[in-house]
Amino acid sequence: MKYYTQYMDSQQVSPDLHRRLCELKPRPRRTHVGQIAALAACGAAACLALYVGLSPASGPNQVVSDTIVPGIQDNFGPGESSGYLVPDSGQGTANFFCMGGIDYVPWETEVDSSLRYDIQEGSFGRTLTQEQLFDLFWPDGGGEGIPWTLFWDGYTLNADAIYDKEGSLLWVTVVGSKGDAHFSLQLAPDQLPPTCVAGPEPAYYDYFGTEIAAWTSTGDWNDDGESDTKVTIQAVKDGIGVRFVNYGQTDPEGKDTALDFNSFFVNRTFAGEGIQFTLDHLRTTTDIPDWRAETFSSLEEARQEADFSPYLPASAPEGYGEFEGTLSYQEEVRNTLFLRWSRGYSDVTVRVSLPEGGAPQGNTVDVSNRAAYDVRLYSIPWCDSVPEEYRETVDNPIFRAQDMTREVVSARSRSYQDAGDTDGPRINFTIRYSDGTEAEYTSKGLSEDALWAIISPTLPG
Structure with missing residues (x-):
């Protein structure tokens, strides 16, 4: 990143290019939920939002909450979409079990190459209910919530499922936000979820029987003037494509803990039995818009x-x-x-x-x-x-x-x-x-x- 900055600082533009750049429409500020969907995951949900017109505030089948109830944080006010606030598990990480080493490859260049996908006409999105969100992690858990071993305590979660015109699931995106920290979990049946992030071809290696790719990149992902580490892991396991992207995690002293946060997820989803994701309850829907x-x-x-x-x-x-x-x-x-x-x-x-x-x-x-x-x-x-x-x-x-x-x-x-x-x-x-x-x-x-x-x-x- 240092050499990239040095190079860019040394560049000059012609008056004509200056004019062209100034004529570009300023990018509107987005909420943290929108930022993680579009930046951290390059937002499969956000990418389709451009295609089908979805947004966190306008998507159909919103989860509504006129009162704040246990487990629900009303982010937008009465009658509007709410997110699930993960409660404090009371479990610390200091004496957490040993984890296998993960080979995170640094990427010096990572860009949002396109927000366009070859998605068929008629694709649409549906906001997940709290129960549907829980069932992603605990198919037989009886609504027990989010596994505490992920250490998502205090994160507010919003989740959407994207379907094709026939009502078959394309992918699910779970977005988590906690102050300046964000993550995106994408799940897709039988293949990796789509992405519009361009970078080096990721290298895969065996991690407890699953071929995974992991990499890091740095940048001002929050538009706050500070550089953060963004960490990405992707793999296909048991017929489900998984991509987990996180950035902005810090400890009370301000130390960057994004790698640790990502590693907890990897260990609990790809090492040993771990968390068994399921999409069975979301694979089809009959609620298909005209x-x-x-x-x-x-x-x-x-x-x-x-x-x-x-x-x-x-x-x-x-x-x-x-x-x-x-x-x-x-x-x-x-x-x-x-x-x-x-x-x-x-x-x-x-x-x-x-x-x-x-x-x-x-x-x-x-x-x-x-x-x-x-x-x-x-x-x-x-x-x-x-x-x-x-x-x-x-x-x-x-x-x-x-x-x-x-x-x-x-x-x-x-x-x-x-x-x-x-x-x-x-x-x-x-x-x-x-x-x-x-x-x-x-x-x-x-x-x-x-x-x-x-x-x-x-x-x-």
């Missing part, structure tokens, strides 16, 4: 979708010959129709989302406050000219449909020459209609008048 996926060869074909038609352009933009159209629907998650017209490096896109997964996210812009959205007021690079409180809205504003005017379109238009790309105005914004429907527009090369001609017929009044 879903639908369509492709369109023309705008006219897409406009046959009656629910979407009022929000779609009446005609295609002139000069853009290539067309792409798709519809993606999943009950209680999303109902979206996407259109794209292309011409070389220029394209025009419209993404219409009907209300399906709850209330729309994000606040609309006050059009009287031009500083919040008018790109003409700022120079590139935006990170040097846009006030911090307006960076999100200047980058991606949401306008009420009744506030949209030709002047608003002009306020969103910016042009500049870019070597290797096409010239012409770049325009982007989202329109929110009174019924909650949203239409997101992006265009490159299309004039302001032409874009307004597409939008204006869809507006009220």
Whole structure:
């Protein structure tokens, strides 16, 4: 990590690259639960969340808790998803049994390479109940809780199962958080769970009869300015693929204990009889949401979708010959129709989302406050000219449909020459209609008048 930092500190960027970097949308801060799902495990659950629209607060079949009961910590308030708080076992680790040595290989480079998987349409997630969570570890335990030998005391656990369109289990993710310490346990039938972390090919070796791979990497995984050790172990045992990732564990004196924390898990799951995971109670479900996926060869074909038609352009933009159209629907998650017209490096896109997964996210812009959205007021690079409180809205504003005017379109238009790309105005914004429907527009090369001609017929009044 030291040499990586030294190398990066010695690099310089051109003014053009500086501008490009500044135009990138800032990554929103996530809760610790979201961070571990996306960073420590690279979040099989988080990765699918991008695919099916799930989030800890919006996933279907939430565990609800209007009162705090034993074993439940109400993290979000009445009626919202809660996690299981592992009670103190009263057992210490000072005189813990001897453990076999684990060959942790240091990885100097580990990156989140992609958040995309080849997951079939119709896949969906379900939040596990407390009983389902317990049964992962104690198939015949009668709801005894989490094995104390894992030393997860004080961790709050949240767990989700991901299913394919037929209701067959793809994988389970258990996320644990305790202050700045986090871990993710992923279990999948017959194979390793998916991951979007790229690094060296892991080396496997025999550990008490199971072929395991173990490695460490360091980084600021919590975005807190401090470097932590992240420890990963993966293996397939008894027909279940296991990946355990943890970081941020420290003792009262602040000593990094992530390796020990990981080793306790490895010893109790792969050495001797250990903990016998089971997925039998989750392998299938009949609670399958409706879903639908369509492709369109023309705008006219897409406009046959009656629910979407009022929000779609009446005609295609002139000069853009290539067309792409798709519809993606999943009950209680999303109902979206996407259109794209292309011409070389220029394209025009419209993404219409009907209300399906709850209330729309994000606040609309006050059009009287031009500083919040008018790109003409700022120079590139935006990170040097846009006030911090307006960076999100200047980058991606949401306008009420009744506030949209030709002047608003002009306020969103910016042009500049870019070597290797096409010239012409770049325009982007989202329109929110009174019924909650949203239409997101992006265009490159299309004039302001032409874009307004597409939008204006869809507006009220």
